[in-house]
Amino acid sequence: MDGATISVTACITQSYLFVASGATECYLLTVMSYDRYLAICKPLHYNTIMDDTLQYFLVIFxxxxxxxxxxxxxxxxxxxxxxxQNVIDHYFCDLAPFVTIACSDTSVLEIDIFVLTIPMVALPCVLIIVSYVWICVVILRMPSIGSRKKAFSTCSTHLLVVGMFYGAVLINYFTPVKGHSVAINKMLSIVFTVVTPLFNPIIYSLRNQDIHAVICSYIRRWK
Structure with a gap:
């Protein structure tokens, strides 16, 4: 049989770390949207509100x-x-495969997963939407077209990452686990475990002027 062997304890540990880190990503994306809200909607108060104390608190929280x-x-x-046989048809130990191979009743676990998506996924998503609604209102009131473009450009990278990450997570975890297609579940898992982290440094780094200069210098050397 193709694949790797892992103990139940190790698989449960992997599943815990995966879900916890994924939920942390949801919260961090929400914090980033709040940061952009302050920068665009309250620029004069940004340094006062987003001080070192608040930054450390938000990250630790x-x-x-x-x-x-x-x-x-x-x-x-x-x-x-x-x-x-306890065979998991997945790339890693996600929660959905556990429900599939478990012999005991998993209804409590399924309900618990669904309920926890509210504070861990849905609420952060709502906060991001509210932040960007206010951001859009402020941007549309700007008299200068150049200022609008600059403000929208500041938010575009974050919105792209949010769209990829939350889209996959909401589809994967906001529907009953046993209703998932295995192929779709695996594909969506790849999106927020591989694709999004892969694009994160690329998306955010390309906006850095120093990175632009380094890339341009390398391109000129290869010409």
Whole structure:
């Protein structure tokens, strides 16, 4: 049989770290949208509000809160019983494959996953939307077209990452787990575990003027 072998304990640990880090990404994207809201809607108060204390608090809150919330489905997951071949048709130990191969009742776990998507996925998504609604209102009121383009350009990279990440996550975790197609589940998992992290440094770095200068210098050398 093709594939790798992993113990149940290691698989559960991998699943916990994957969900917790994914939820942290949701929160960090929300914090970034708030940062852009302050920069565009309250530019004169930005340095006062977004000081070092708030920055540290937001980062620590994102990591600690998500890792604590993820302990809830983990406590249910460790109580499940597994029998048979225990073959997971996936690239890694996601929650959905566990539900598929578990012999015991998984309804509580499925409900718990669905409920937790509200504070971990849906609420951050709503906050991002609200932030950008206010941002759009402020941008459209700007008298200069150049100022509007500059403001929209500042938000474009973040919106691109948010669209890819949240789109895949909402489809993957906001529907009943057993209703998923295995192929679709694997494809969506690749989007927010491989594609989004791969494009993150590219999308954000290309806006840096120093990066632009380095890339242009390399292009000139190869010509």
């Amino acid at each position: 994102c990591w600690i809160s998500t890792f604590l919330l993820t302990l809830i489905p983990l406590s249910i997951l460790v109580m499940l019983k597994f029998c048979g």
